[in-house]
Amino acid sequence: MLIGMGTPIQTLPLSAAALREVDLRGVFRYANTYPEGIELVSRKDANTPDFSKLVTHRYRGLENIDKAFQMAGKTKDESGNLVLKVVIEMNAEGSA
C-alpha cells in the first residue's frame, strides 16, 4: 500500500492553512501499536466494527499468490464486488 504517498508534488493553499492555523502532520507506519491492536480486535462492543469484514477475497496456496496480488491491486472484482483485503492461506498441501 502506498497510501498517502500518491502524488509526490502537490500544490496546496498554504496561506489558507496558515491563516486558519491548520497543523499538517505526517504519519508514516507505526510504533508500539500491536498490543493496542490485539486488544481492539478482541473487543466485542457496539462501537467496534467487525474487522474481519475487511477480508473480501481469499486464495489458497503459494501457486495462487500472483492471482491474489492482482486482485489486491483492483478496487472491484469481475462481479463488481469491493476488493479491500485479500488473504492467502497457506497449508502443507497448498505450498507445492
Next chain:
Amino acid sequence: MTRDARRLPENVSLDVGAILEPLGVAIHAVRRAEMPPNATVLVFGAGAVGLLTAAMAKVKGASEVVIADIDQGRIDFAVQNGFAHSSFLVPMKRGKDIDENLEIARETAAAIASLKTSKGDESVGEIDAVFECTGVPSCVQASIYVSHPLYFQLWCQGLMIFAGVTSRGLCNAHWYGYPHSDPTIVCRSAT
C-alpha cells in the same frame, strides 16, 4: 518497551491477525491527532487504511466520523458496517488550472461542512481532525479548507518538504515517504 513477538489470543482469527498491520497505521495516526473530546472527524479515502482510521477515530470517542470517497460502494460499506457514522461521495470534477481546482476543493469542503450529522438535523460544520488517506491533491486541498480553525489537524502519510511559496500564497510541496519519521508541519498565523 519493545518486544519482537506478540501472541495472538485464541479468540482472534488469523484473518483479523492479518489486519493488525494496517490497523497499526490507524492507531498511530489517531494517537498523533491528539483529537479534542467528541471531535468531528473527516477521513478522505475508504480503502483499508481509511476504513481502519475511521474505525479508530470512532472507537477513540469522535462524535461524528464522516468518510469520503469517489466510490459509492466503498462509503456505503463503511457506514453499513460501522466503520464511520456518515459518508460523503466526492464528485469527480477537475478544473483546467490551479484556480479552478482550488475552487472545486472549496466547494467540496463547503459541501462536507453542510452535511447533516448521523444524529440529527445539525450540520457537521468545520472538522476538528481530517485524516487524508488518498494523497490526491484535490482531497489534500479540501482537507485544509474544511478544517476547523484552532483545532484541526491534517494527517498525511509521508514527508512534506516545502520548495517555495509563491506570491499567491500557494506552495509547491515535495511529498514523499520517509521511513521511520513523523514529520510535522505546523502553521501559525501572525495574529
